[in-house]
Amino acid sequence: MLVVEDSPLYSAEFFAVGDPYAYLGGLRENDPVSIHRRADGYEFHALTRYADVYAAYVDHARLSSSYGTMIDGSYRPQKDSASGRMLIVADQPEHTAIKRPVKAGGFNREMLARTGRTVRRNIRAALEQLSVGDRLDFSTVIAPELPKGVLEVLFGIGREDAAALLDATRTMIGYRDEAYVGASPLDSLVDAQLEVLGVIDDLIEQRLASGSAEDMIGFLARCVASGELTRDVAVLNGLNVAVGGNETTPHTASLTVDTISREPAQWRKVVDGEVSSDVATQEFLRWTTTNSYVQRLAVADVAIGGSVIPAGSFVTLWNMAANRDPAVFDRPDSFVIDRADNKQLAFGAGVHRCIGAPVATLEIQMFVEELAAWDKAFVVTGTPQRLHSNFMLGLTELPVEVVKAEDLGA
Amino acid sequence: MTEISVGLIIDCMRKVSNRDIQADTDIFSAGVDSLAVLRCRALLKAQTGIKVPGHVFFGGRTPAGIADLIGAENAGR
Numbered sequence: 001m002l003v004v005e006d007s008p009l010y011s012a013e014f015f016a017v018g019d020p021y022a023y024l025g026g027l028r029e030n031d032p033v034s035i036h037r038r039a040d041g042y043e044f045h046a047l048t049r050y051a052d053v054y055a056a057y058v059d060h061a062r063l064s065s066s067y068g069t070m071i072d073g074s075y076r077p078q079k080d081s082a083s084g085r086m087l088i089v090a091d092q093p094e095h096t097a098i099k100r101p102v103k104a105g106g107f108n109r110e111m112l113a114r115t116g117r118t119v120r121r122n123i124r125a126a127l128e129q130l131s132v133g134d135r136l137d138f139s140t141v142i143a144p145e146l147p148k149g150v151l152e153v154l155f156g157i158g159r160e161d162a163a164a165l166l167d168a169t170r171t172m173i174g175y176r177d178e179a180y181v182g183a184s185p186l187d188s189l190v191d192a193q194l195e196v197l198g199v200i201d202d203l204i205e206q207r208l209a210s211g212s213a214e215d216m217i218g219f220l221a222r223c224v225a226s227g228e229l230t231r232d233v234a235v236l237n238g239l240n241v242a243v244g245g246n247e248t249t250p251h252t253a254s255l256t257v258d259t260i261s262r263e264p265a266q267w268r269k270v271v272d273g274e275v276s277s278d279v280a281t282q283e284f285l286r287w288t289t290t291n292s293y294v295q296r297l298a299v300a301d302v303a304i305g306g307s308v309i310p311a312g313s314f315v316t317l318w319n320m321a322a323n324r325d326p327a328v329f330d331r332p333d334s335f336v337i338d339r340a341d342n343k344q345l346a347f348g349a350g351v352h353r354c355i356g357a358p359v360a361t362l363e364i365q366m367f368v369e370e371l372a373a374w375d376k377a378f379v380v381t382g383t384p385q386r387l388h389s390n391f392m393l394g395l396t397e398l399p400v401e402v403v404k405a406e407d408l409g410a
Numbered sequence: 411m412t413e414i415s416v417g418l419i420i421d422c423m424r425k426v427s428n429r430d431i432q433a434d435t436d437i438f439s440a441g442v443d444s445l446a447v448l449r450c451r452a453l454l455k456a457q458t459g460i461k462v463p464g465h466v467f468f469g470g471r472t473p474a475g476i477a478d479l480i481g482a483e484n485a486g487r
Contacts, residue, residue, distance in 0.1 A: 081443045187465035190444075194464030197448050232445050 001307055002027075007036035009046060009316075010071065012177070012388040015292070020390075021333075024048055024321040033307040036316075044071060044295065044314035048321035050328045050345065052305040056296065056317050057349040059304075063296035063315055065352060066091050070391055071295055071316065086236040087355065088244070095351060101229060102237050105219025106154050107355060115359055119149035120366040127374050130402045138257050138378060138398040143250035146363045150245050150356075155203060155238070156215035166246050168195040173247040177388040177396060193239075200238035204231065216241065245356050248290045249363045251387070251394025255288040256364065258398060259335055260371070261380040264409020266337040271372045271405070275338045281365040286344030287335050289320040292393050294348060319345050320393065377408035413458055414480050419473040422453040433474040437467070 008014040008023060027034055028048035037043040047053050056063050066083040080089040087098050105111075122145045136142070144166055151162040171192035200217070207213070207221035220234040260267045269275040293316045302309045309315055322345045324332040329339070347354035354360065371377070382399035416433050423431040426449040427442050442450075447467045455461050462480060470476030 184465070187463075187469070190464040190468045192464075193444060194448055194451070197444060198451075201448060235445060235448075 002031035002034040004034060004036045006039060009036050009390060010038050010042075012390055015390045015393070016386045016388045020292070021320065021324060024318055025324060025333075028321050028325060033305040033309070042072070042314075044316050045309050046293075046316050046318060047305065048318050048325075049305060050322040050325035053317045053319065053322040053345060054349055055304055056302075056315060057345075057352065059302060060091065060351050062298060062300045062302050064091050064299045065089055065095075065296060067295075067297040067314075069294045069296070071314070082236050085230075085233050086240050088240055088352075092351075098229070098233060098237060099351075099355065101220060101223045102216070102241065103355060105213075105223075106216030106241060107358060111153060111216070112358055112362060115150050115153045116362045116366055118153050119146060119363050120370060122146075122149045123367055123370045127370060127376070130376065132376060132402055132404055134402040135381065136400060136402075138400045139250065139254040139384075139395045140397075143253045143398075146249040146253050146367060147246045150249075150359055150363065151242070154216040154241065154245070155200075156207075156212075156217055157203070161199075165196065165199055165242060168192045168199070169243045169246040172196065172243060173392060174387060174389065174396070196239050196242060197235055200242065201231075201235050204234055204238070241356065244354065245359070247392060247394075248356075249360050251290045251392060252284065252288050252360070252364055253367055254384070254395040254398045255290070255393070256284045256367065257371075257378050257400065258380055258384050258395065259284065259287060261378060261400070261408075263335055263337070266335065267408070269337060270368065277365050277368045277372065279339070279342070280337050281361060281368055282342040282344055283335065283337055283339045284364060284368065285346040285361065286323045286329070286339070286342055288393065289323045289344075289346045290393055291346065291348075291354075292320045292391055293318045294352075317348075319348065375405050376402050377405045379403050379408060414454060414460060414462070414477060416473050416477045418454065418457065419450075419476055422450045422457075423473060425453060426450045431473060434472050436471050437473070438471060 008018065014020060027046065032049045032052060034046050035043055036046055047056055066079050066089055068080045069088055083089045084094040087095065087102060090098055126142050126145045147166060148159060148162045151157060151165060152159065171188050203217045204221045204224065207218040208225060212218045213222045217238060220229060220238065223229040224231045224234050270277065270280045296315045296317065298309050298311050298313045298315055300311050326332050328343060347357040378400040380398065381401045384395045385397035387394040387396050420431055420433060423437055423442065426446045429440050431437060431440060447464065451462055466476055466479045466483065470479040
């Protein structure tokens with residue numbers, strides 16, 4: 001099995017300025033299961049084929065989430081301090097016990113409909129304020145509108161509080177990127193994490209006092225009151241949902257705008273109604289794959305992709321490589337806006353598939369529909385700056401100019 | 411920030427963690443997590459009106475170290 005010393009997969013810089021898709025494509029082709037080491041002794045196995053990534057997601061009993069889902073989440077194979085108490089780092093049976101109330105409170109049909117309406121309203125209002133000739137950074141001015149609407153509905157907070165919460169979660173996930181933090185990244189990370197926990201704990205306190213269960217926080221507070229969840233579990237999962245929701249769809253939206261600007265002829269098919277917004281949304285999700293990988297720990301020997309990964313190994317599941325696997329996708333390295341039967345893995349699979357996937361998909365679809373209906377369009381005018389992160393594929397800067405819709409690609 | 415003493419930090423840490431915390435106990439090795447830090451910070455704020463930033467707990471690691479950092483950050487202002 002290929003062993004890569006000082007692997008670029010550890011490097012945030014490589015993901016910002018290098019070509020991680022090409023590197024992972026090479027692995028998928030020649031070394032679909034490989035080992036990646038770092039000078040300090042940390043190592044993980046990397047899965048790059050769609051079939052192997054999918055099989056690993058489904059094998060959640062032997063590939064545990066309890067040890068952190070990011071490289072460096074835990075340095076040694078040691079459980080995360082929130083293990084068993086927060087969805088993303090919980091295995092069975094705790095995972096199911098937490099998932100039920102979070103899903104019932106935040107991701108039921110009615111909440112989904114309310115979220116969709118709020119997100120659409122926010123996007124439309126933001127677009128309506130723009131005039132032809134305006135120049136702006138899409139990633140900071142417009143993209144945050146997507147999760148803001150979700151926060152308003154799920155957390156029951158106003159637009160200003162939603163913006164403050166967004167700033168804090170952004171610092172947590174982007175703490176290695178100087179665009180978001182100053183000179184002391186770890187200080188910024190822990191300060192931001194405590195801020196988010198504090199905001200959510202305050203909200204739960206308020207809902208416990210008022211008894212209101214109109215939003216997800218209120219529902220979780222009710223579960224705390226009934227004894228189904230401890231308050232700590234409610235707070236941790238509030239944080240999980242806030243981070244998961246905030247730090248993904250703005251990046252997807254920015255990369256979507258960048259893609260539209262590069263592919264005006266394909267985008268025209270959506271504007272003209274030849275391609276439906278849900279089909280286009282699936283391809284934007286495949287093409288952008290905002291969450292590049294997740295990590296698991298093998299708690300038993302696992303045979304996968306023709307290799308045996310020994311118990312005690314960290315295993316990384318590369319969504320971004322799976323979503324460009326020629327065994328599953330025709331012309332995998334091309335953006336094909338009307339791609340049929342799109343089995344993209346951007347949200348993972350199995351019991352740990354992103355609980356917010358329906359909301360995130362709806363957000364992007366609302367965004368696509370509002371952009372298509374807009375009488376204007378964004379043209380990228382400068383070099384997009386990619387986020388310094390090997391975990392989230394996003395943009396920290398996307399300079400755009402507003403043009404008349406008919407002038408896009410003209 | 412000088413009115414936050416080592417003794418007060420120890421009291422609050424013991425309340426939120428139910429552990430025997432001393433001035434030189436590494437609170438994180440003793441099993442204190444982010445939520446316990448959050449509760450401890452709320453107790454400190456209730457008693458002194460001061461909101462201690464998260465990085466002071468994580469940088470200080472012991473009640474004595476945390477009190478030192480609070481003093482140092484205060485002196486720098």
